[in-house]
Amino acid sequence: MSSQTLSQLGWRPSYAQHLTLMDFEAGYPARVSAVHRSGLTVLSSRGAGSVVLPHRLVDAESAVAVGDWILIEHEADRVIRLIQRQSLIERVAAGEDHRRQSIAANVDTLFIVTSCNDDFNLSRLERYLALAYEAGVEPVIVLTKVDLSNKANDYVAEASGALGTVTVLAINATDATAVAPLAPWLEAGRTVAFIGSSGVGKSTLINRLLGVASQHTQDIREDDARGRHTTTAREMFPTASGAWVIDTPGMRELRIGAVESALDTVFDDIAALAAQCRFRDCHHDGDADCAVERALAEGALDHRRLANYRKLQREAAEAQRTLREKRERSRLFGAMTKEVMRAKRDRLGR
Ligand SMILES: Nc1nc2c(ncn2[C@@H]2O[C@H](COP(=O)(O)OP(=O)(O)O)[C@@H](O)[C@H]2O)c(=O)[nH]1
Ligand SMILES: [Mg+2]
Ligand SMILES: [Zn+2]
Incomplete structure (x- = not known):
């Protein structure tokens, strides 16, 4: 493929806000057009190229995805880092x-x-x-x-x-x-x-x-x-x-993550109704003066939609809980590793 301008590749001025002058001296931005097991295909104003995927960017929490922008070292084909994503x-x-x-x-x-x-x-x-x-x-x-x-x-x-x-x-x-x-x-x-x-x-x-x-x-x-x-x-x-x-891959099952705030956007009608319930912690389940149940009774709100909102909320809460536990585990593991290293150093008398 012939070389393209950054804006043709989807670059936005806002990406540059996350780069310093030193970044631009060290490297140039390139867009990841393909992710392979062994590396990345990238497109930049220099044309198409390929770079090795550094181990620290394989890690699941920030894994490089198609569409990402990365900073590549000018002379070596080495990835300096991932440029902050817009989405x-x-x-x-x-x-x-x-x-x-x-x-x-x-x-x-x-x-x-x-x-x-x-x-x-x-x-x-x-x-x-x-x-x-x-x-x-x-x-x-x-x-x-x-x-x-x-x-x-x-x-x-x-x-x-x-x-x-x-x-x-x-x-x-x-x-x-x-x-x-x-x-x-x-x-x-x-x-x-x-x-x-x-x-x-x-x-x-x-x-x-x-x-x-x-x-x-x-x-x-x-x-x-x-x-x-x-x-x-x-x-x-x-x-x-x-x-x-x-x-995107054909998904047999699409599980959502911790997306509570996104759910309030999808179900903004229910969120607006809930704001009119008498109690702030209304469960919309036999509670007094409940605007959500009133809307259900009047046919203004679908039972299916409310049930799905609740189901997705439960799923998001479960994902949030798992995420918290995972972070806590890795924090404990990090602390333990440090402790072991310290004990080793002490034994060696350093
Ligand atoms: N008649 C008709 N067939 C369609 C339409 N969209 C997809 N198909 C057919 O549906 C089948 C599956 O399409 P495909 O693009 O492979 O679906 P994908 O799995 O979502 O990528 C193919 O045989 C297509 O020709 C459509 O709008 N009209
Ligand atoms: Mg397909
Ligand atoms: Zn209510």
Whole structure:
């Protein structure tokens, strides 16, 4: 690929706020376009290159993701450090330890893709919205397969009615002219990640946006054949309009992390109602003068929506608890290690 300007690569002046003059003397910014087991493919004003991924950046809590900006040493191809992200899409991995996985960084928009069929599920869309808000990314709901359903308008109405101010687009992903409504989010230098169940049309859409120049055929799967976790999203592709698109792995299960404040954004209607309950700690469960229960009774609030809010709140609280415990464990472990080192030094009489 020929070299591109930083702004074509998605650079924003705000990133520079996190860099000092000394940083610029030591290195140059480059965007991670692909993450491999052994290293990173990067794009910068010098063109494409590859660098080794330093061990300290493999660590799960701050793992380098596709879309990240890093500072690379001028003369050696060494990573100096990660440049502060503007957004990070992450999820909680399957398994007991609630490990967080970085999916994509510095994303402007999350296209939440679902179809006009049985895949359509408001509770799952709310889960994706929480993920987007937590990441600091604007969500857009993209409903595919409008050509295969005679109820497409109902799906659009249901999504727009239930999900507040979120933009809902309905398209036929197999039709070349049908991707036009996506254009406002695909201006040059912008970055879009796609998320949604397998089979909803993410690859079809992405291929259409890429045009003939590049090809994106290989699907990324959550697990490889041995059930190990392969690394999340791994590549960023340029569209014909100069935007960057990132596919995400097909997820059988999307667990959210500690996203309490994002939930109040997704469910801002319920949060507003709760503020009108007589008691600040109202459980909306037989409590006196409860605005939430009143809205339920009047049909202004859906039982499903409240139940999903509660479910996601429980999940977020559980993730928060696990995170706290993990931090406490590693703090104790650090203290213990220091103690052992001190004892050793003392024995050696230093
Ligand atoms: N008719 C129709 N087929 C679609 C549409 N979107 C996707 N498909 C088909 O659905 C199948 C799965 O699409 P794919 O892009 O692989 O889904 P992904 O798993 O989300 O990447 C493919 O056969 C597509 O051709 C659509 O809007 N209309
Ligand atoms: Mg796919
Ligand atoms: Zn209440």
